[in-house]
Amino acid sequence: MRILYVTTSFPVYSETFLQREARALIKAGVEIEIISLHAGENSFEGYPVIRFNKGSLLKLLYLLPLAFFRRGGALSAIAREMNVRKPASFLNFAENLLGFGAAIVLEKRIRDYAPDIVHCVWASAPAAFGMMAEALTGVRFSTGAHAYDIFEHGGDWLLQEKLKRAALVHVSTDVAADRIRDLCDSGKVKRIRRGLNALPQAREPRETCPSLRIVCVARLVEKKGFPYQLEIYRRLKEAGIDFEAKIIGDGPMEEEIAAGIKGLGLDDRVALTGRLSEEEVLEELQWADLLFHTGVVAASGDRDGLPNVVPEAMASGAVVIGSPVSGVVEAVEDGVTGFVCAPWEPERWVERCVELQVDAELRRRLSKSAREWVEREFVADRNTGYLLECLEVVSG
Known part of the structure; x- marks a missing residue:
């Protein structure tokens, strides 16, 4: 053809x-x-x-x-x-x-x-x-x-x-x-x-997570919901949860997000890495315990479909906590292949992070089901x- x-x-x-x-x-x-x-x-x-x-x-x-x-x-x-x-x-x-x-x-x-x-x-x-x-x-x-x-x-x-x-x-x-x-x-x-x-090599989640490893891979634009995400990080720090977060990507909101990280006192927890290659992103997903996706509907009406990084993370063994906005819920079934939390409810994200940090069996179960979804659908x-x-x- x-x-x-x-x-x-x-x-x-x-x-x-x-x-x-x-x-x-x-x-x-x-x-x-x-x-x-x-x-x-x-x-x-x-x-x-x-x-x-x-x-x-x-x-x-x-x-x-x-x-x-x-x-x-x-x-x-x-x-x-x-x-x-x-x-x-x-x-x-x-x-x-x-x-x-x-x-x-x-x-x-x-x-x-x-x-x-x-x-x-x-x-x-x-x-x-x-x-x-x-x-x-x-x-x-x-x-x-x-x-x-x-x-x-x-x-x-x-x-x-x-x-x-x-x-x-x-x-x-x-x-x-x-x-x-x-x-x-x-x-x-x-x-x-x-x-x-090609699917990345399957991996078992870490047995213990003394410090949660969190990644977000996205263009730095309005529909990704970064003001909500930074508030979630602030609440995690306030709750005494040890974590390291990396925001991977570039875009027009880069300076605003950098200022937000500094203004909320998150410099020691959250890093803006800039754009990484596809291979480097997959390496970060292999490193991560969790992927955050805080998508929202932008003022223009723009929104995500199913961001490809969501199934990429699911295939890599990172547990996805994602927004209910748009197509994310087609891959992330709450409590089955990950967790679905509204970005504007930061306390729910904190609760889920606490659960995932202490419960290795929960992370294994979610990770296994997520990988199966990718193998079937993606x-x-x-x-x-x-x-x-x-x-x-x-x-x-």
Whole structure:
């Protein structure tokens, strides 16, 4: 099968799940051509990545009239759909125009490559690309719909139109499926989880935890709930619980979080490590007793789906204490594969940490059940294989 794999930025640190998906597709023998519309690198593990040159959008001065001349009806239909709903933000407006424009500029390349399907990993710029590519070439497109693209500001500007046109809609959580099923034919919505290319070696939790080892791996942004997390650390220290915490990642809230750590007197307990490589993150998860995830709904409506670090930690033997917001509860069943606690109830987090620190059998039981969930639900080769089967059906 030949797939045109369209991303916003590829490969990038914050979207390792897409790298795993692409890796699994290549391993399955799929011929793929990867397009990155915005940023990323020129290659991925020796495989070329086509980074779209935004300067080439100047070609639209003559390519757009030509496209209307040849496919005026199809492009006029898209133009009418653009007037159905006002863009919620300038950024979302711009990324859709980028996707449309890139497809027009790259039309000849799409025709020459002759893919069986154009698979767009997000319902934002990539799906705009797929929508326009189908209008110009007749090649069907599929789209992912996962997190910010369906939640932030009520979802992408043209979300409903894209979902209706797509041959298949790939979601990775039940919460995403519930969000979009009313916007299109529910039969083409397929919930297929992401996955790990290789599971880390299973390990037994430490027999004793005189000092709890806690990690949080996340972009430093509003939806990760860091003000709540820092308050939890303050309460742990106040309760006399010995612990060491590492916040791994970078982002626009870095200075604010650093100031919060200092202001709460947590310098001796909580460290900001900055961005680490994928291999280094897995090493930290092997070191940790607990993973904290304090996700919330941001003011814009943005929220997590199922952060990939949650099943990564579950596979690595760290017990997850996670927020009930969004898709985390699909992996973390309270008292079975981890604990679910509202970030705004710090006393509950303290109670769970106390239990986990003193009860090795509880940590072993939760860790074992969590690993079993990952082995059942979160293996990239198996899940990507199912995605491939679905794409083969709709492209036929």
